[in-house]
């Protein structure tokens with residue numbers, strides 16, 4: 001086994017990573033900065049044991065950290081619009097390759113509104129990648145709340161398969177207000193899916209800090225001197241106190257979750273040395289919990305200062321060297337980068353990059369001529385082959401083709417039309433949709449660089 005360059009030499013963090021055996025193309029304790037889709041797409045397939053993540057919930061507002069706190073300046077947007085946030089490439093890829101998923105998105109969009117459709121589209125392309133990076137024995141815990149949990153459940157069923165649904169865990173807490181118009185909302189929902197039928201699961205005993213006793217009938221309860229009850233077995237509702245601002249672990253990051261909550265998921269669904277990933281890492285609660293439990297980890301967040309919080313929290317929890325200079329800590333203990341890793345597996349992508357067809361309504365009146373469609377597509381995409389991204393000075397090298405072949409019921413309508421160079425048109429023939437062609441080109445090394 002070779003030691004990873006940043007496998008710690010301090011305290012209990014001597015995780016060595018054998019890159020060749022594990023299929024990893026990143027180091028233990030990596031924090032990627034940027035949009036997680038870019039990094040998830042760049043991570044090797046089947047390389048992660050557990051994903052425990054807490055994405056935006058579609059709350060329709062922005063979150064800001066407390067000024068002057070450790071996380072000061074942090075903010076993230078949790079409002080969604082179909083026009084601004086949904087890339088055509090996502091819609092095309094989901095429609096072409098995962099039609100059942102698109103039905104769910106469309107249904108949610110119709111029932112709830114465009115914002116939910118946009119949020120689910122955003123989540124879907126990422127969840128497809130998360131599924132790909134999980135090992136066959138891996139699992140995912142997706143943290144959400146009542147705003148989107150039911151819609152996300154249907155998305156998760158479409159991506160992971162309904163038969164791989166394991167639990168809808170309720171995280172019970174007491175913080176927040178009450179209402180005179182409905183029952184106080186005091187739980188979040190955590191959707192737990194495995195990737196397949198064989199998966200890591202370690203049944204847990206749990207501590208419950210309840211001020212009064214419930215009449216549990218199917219579990220044994222032991223009370224300790226602090227009034228905590230240890231329950232054998234594991235229920236699907238967890239009463240773990242939410243963070244309060246005066247607790248040492250609180251860094252005033254908006255939406256920060258308590259470490260014990262993520263410890264419970266990690267203990268249940270991974271073993272020491274396993275690889276834990278949080279693509280919406282925030283102030284690194286999952287990563288800290290993973291480190292405490294001697295797991296390897298990788299986190300991603302779009303917030304540029306996430307790295308400082310991770311480091312501060314690791315030092316605060318005495319998980320990495322307290323005596324070391326900050327720069328040395330970054331060099332030797334935690335790896336931070338905005339560059340995606342290079343794939344060392346076969347590079348198959350669940351969610352290919354596409355910059356393709358515009359969905360337009362057939363205009364009233366006479367049908368478009370080929371020339372008009374050609375002009376329209378040139379105007380939309382420039383003089384570029386949509387199959388391999390090569391640009392041509394002379395647009396005559398681009399041919400008008402169908403995305404879904406006519407033989408598969410594809411329409412003549414402009415929304416089903418694409419411009420391809422000659423070689424791409426021949427390679428595509430009636431075999432592929434555009435996303436399939438682009439994947440094929442990617443594998444064959446034919447994409448323009």
Ligand SMILES: C[S@@+](CC[C@H](N)C(=O)[O-])C[C@H]1O[C@@H](n2cnc3c(N)ncnc32)[C@H](O)[C@@H]1O
Pocket residue numbers: 034035036037053054055056075076253254255256257258279280281282283284285286300301302303
């Ligand atoms: C609900 S918070 C996670 C909180 C985290 N569980 C914790 O305890 O700190 C969601 C996080 O997702 C991040 N985020 C949102 N969109 C993202 C994207 N496309 N790529 C990476 N991170 C993203 C936000 O910056 C935010 O930190």
